[in-house]
Amino acid sequence: LAKARELLAAAGWVDRNQDGVIENERGDPFNFEYTYSGGGEVAERLARYVQTQCALVGIRCNPNPVDWSIYADILQSRNFD
Secondary structure (H helix, E strand, O other): OHHHHHHHHHOOOEOOOOOOOOEOOOOOEOEEEEEEEOOOHHHHHHHHHHHHHHHHOOOEEEEEEEOHHHHHHHHHHOOOO
């Protein structure tokens, strides 16, 4: 976590307004959507872990569980970053 904070700060991501979320120089918060195939215990636990770890370095992670068929379409169409 310390190295992650260091790398993020070096890239210009710091908590500029002391709200617990890091922002870039323009003030945009580091926020992303984590889409995954929901319904399985392992996937749900992994999503919570990712969200928790991101929060520890000031990143806002928004889990987005979707049905497997929708997830498969997202992957096939490469509709993700």
